[in-house]
Amino acid sequence: MNGGDSGRGRRVVLWRHGQTAWNLERRFQGTTDIELTDTGVGQARRAARLLASLKPDAVVASDLRRAAATAAELSAVTGLAVTHDAGLRETYAGEWQGLTHDEIIGRYGEQYAAWKRGEPVRRGGGELETEVADRAAPVVLEHADRLPDGGTLVVVSHGGAIRTTIGRLLGLEAHHWEGLGGLSNCCWSVLGEGARGWRLLEHNAGTLPEPVLGDDT
Secondary structure (H helix, E strand, C coil): CCCCCCCCCEEEEECCCCCCHHCCCEEEECCCCCCCCCHHHHHHHHHHHHHHHCCEEEEEEEECCHHHHHHHHHHHHHCCCEEEEECCCCCCCHHHCCHHHHHHHCCCCCHHHHCCCCCCCCCCCCCCCHHHHHHHHHHHHHHHHHCCCEEEEEEEECCHHHHHHHHCCCCCCEEEHHHHHCCCCCCCEEEEEEECEEEEEEEEECCCCCHHHHHHH
C-alpha cells in the first residue's frame, strides 16, 4: 500500500515530542513512559501555535505520555480530538532502555557500532528498525487515507519511530534510513503527496538550530 499513488495533495506532519529529563541526561527512553519537563511543555505550546497555522484536519499520537502531552497542546489551540495509537511508540530497546549514551557505548559498543553502520540490530534485544516501521507506517497511512484532498495530518511520535516511518514512506532501503538526520525536541518533518508518492518537503523544521537529544542519536 502506497499512500501517495492517488496524488490527492495530502500532507503528513511528523512531529517529535517535547523535551524530557531523560533527553537532557542522554538516557535511552524507548518505550519507557517519561513525562515532559516544564521546558518540554513550553516547546510543545510554542510549536502547536505554529502547526495550527497549517490548519490540520486530524491529529494522531503515540499513547506514551511525552507524545500525548505534546499532542494535547495542539488539540488545545485547534479543537481537534487526538487519536492515540500504540503503533506510534518509540522503538523498544530492551536492555538499552534507561542507560545513558555513554553506558550503551561502554556495554554494547559493537552492537551500537553495527546499528550506526545501518545493519539490522536488535538494540538491547528489542525491535528491529524495520519492525518499528512495520507497525508505525501503516498507522500513518491509515489516517492519511481518511484525509480530504489537500488535507493535513499531524502525527505526534518519537525520533526513531518518525525516522523509520519517513524512510518507509519514501521507499528508501532500511540501511539508508540513518541518512535521515534526527529531530530536535518538538521539531517536525513534512511529507507531501505527489503523483509518484510521498516526498520529503521539510525536515527538522520549527526552531532555531538546537542539538538533537534522544534515542535516535
